[in-house]
Amino acid sequence: GVVPEVASRRHTELVNEVIAEAMSRAGVTWDDLAAVAVTQGPGLIGALLVGLATAKSVACRRRLPLIPVNHLQGHIAANYALGIEAPFICLVASGGHTLLAVVEEGVRYRVAAKTLDDAAGEAFDKGARLLGLGYPGGKELDRLAARGDPGFARFPRSMPRGRGFSFSGLKTALLYDLRDRDEAEVEAHRADIAASYQAAIVRQLVEKTVAGAQHEGLRSVAVAGGVAANSGLRAAL
Numbered sequence: 001g002v003v004p005e006v007a008s009r010r011h012t013e014l015v016n017e018v019i020a021e022a023m024s025r026a027g028v029t030w031d032d033l034a035a036v037a038v039t040q041g042p043g044l045i046g047a048l049l050v051g052l053a054t055a056k057s058v059a060c061r062r063r064l065p066l067i068p069v070n071h072l073q074g075h076i077a078a079n080y081a082l083g084i085e086a087p088f089i090c091l092v093a094s095g096g097h098t099l100l101a102v103v104e105e106g107v108r109y110r111v112a113a114k115t116l117d118d119a120a121g122e123a124f125d126k127g128a129r130l131l132g133l134g135y136p137g138g139k140e141l142d143r144l145a146a147r148g149d150p151g152f153a154r155f156p157r158s159m160p161r162g163r164g165f166s167f168s169g170l171k172t173a174l175l176y177d178l179r180d181r182d183e184a185e186v187e188a189h190r191a192d193i194a195a196s197y198q199a200a201i202v203r204q205l206v207e208k209t210v211a212g213a214q215h216e217g218l219r220s221v222a223v224a225g226g227v228a229a230n231s232g233l234r235a236a237l
Contacts, residue, residue: 002044002095002125004044004045004046004047005046007044007046007047008044008046008047008049008050011046011047011050011051012050015050015051015054016054019054019058030062033058033062033064034064034065035059035064035065035066035067036055036058036059036062036064036065036066036067037055037067037068037069038051038052038054038055038056038066038067038068038069039051039069039070039071039074040052040068040069040070041070041071042070042071042072042096042097043071043096044096070107072092072097072099072101072109073107073109075090075092075094075224075225076090076092076101076103076107076109076222076224077107078224079222079224082222084220084222085220086103086104086105086106087102087103087104087105087218087220088103088218088220088221088222089101089102089103089112089209089212089213089216089218089220089221089222090103090109090221090222090223090224091205091209091221091222091223091224091225091228092223092224092225093119093120093121093205093223093224093225093226093227093228093233094119094120094121094225094226094227095119095121095122095125095138095226095227096119096121096122097115097119097225098114098115098119098120098121098165098167098205098227099111099112099113099114099115099165100112100113100114100208100209100212102216102218103222112163112212112215112216113163113164113165113208113212114164114165115164115165115166115167116164116165116166117166117167117168118166118167118168118171119167120165120167120201120205120227121138121225121226121227122167123167123170123171123201124137124138124141124142124198124201124227124230125137125138126171127141127170127171127174127194127197127198127201128140128141130171130174130175130178131144131174131178131190131193131194131197132190133194138226138227138229138230139229141194141197141198142198142229142230142231142232144190144191144194144195145191145194145195145197145198145199145232146195146231146232147191147195148189148190148191148192148193148194148195148196149191149192149195149196150195150196150198150199151196151199152189152192152193152195152196153177153192153193153196153197154196155170155173155174155177155196155197155200156169156170156173156200157200157203157204158170158200158204163208163211163212163215164208165204165205165208166204167201167204170197170200170201174193174197177193178193198230198232199232202230202232202233202236203236205227205233205236206233206236206237209221209223209237221237223237
């Protein structure tokens with residue numbers, strides 16, 4: 001759902017506004033800063049370069065330490081603000097990543113399972129586009145699905161016996177489902193189709209996460225990344 005060149009240009013336009021708003025909300029000034037932390041990856045290279053250039057400029061101008069941050073470790077670390085203690089298993093699900101991280105201490109983790117093709121967030125965004133919804137699609141699909149019947153359409157169970165995730169087949173199944181219906185039927189049941197598609201994604205995420213926790217002998221489960229905001233996923237977990 002993201003065009004890298006467009007995204008990086010938009011980052012360039014908005015980065016100063018975002019920093020100003022963040023500092024305003026935190027109630028701090030430039031003189032209050034002790035260091036500058038910046039995401040160095042993984043992610044879209046163009047967008048990352050905008051952030052790195054901005055952070056380096058601030059650190060150089062203010063003569064502050066520059067701290068590189070791993071994107072996925074940042075997602076995992078956010079869970080500590082909620083009081084969780086290691087070890088735990090963390091479902092990291094976003095537009096570019098879907099994996100199960102076994103967090104043994106701090107932000108050190110090993111990957112217990114990952115997607116073999118597309119990420120869950122990308123599947124949500126692409127599904128929203130197929131359904132004619134706006135961008136960002138994941139949020140719009142979630143809102144529409146809340147009004148629908150998740151049992152209306154049947155979508156395949158991806159990787160039912162493997163530990164890994166897979167979402168490319170679900171996207172194709174949605175495409176074929178929409179092609180097989182006339183426009184009037186799609187319009188009448190758009191919310192039902194969205195709910196069924198979301199349920200298929202959520203079912204896989206939850207089943208694989210619970211199975212992963214059981215396999216690793218862990219009783220604490222966390223979830224991180226943009227897909228963690230999905231209401232269907234939160235309710236199912």
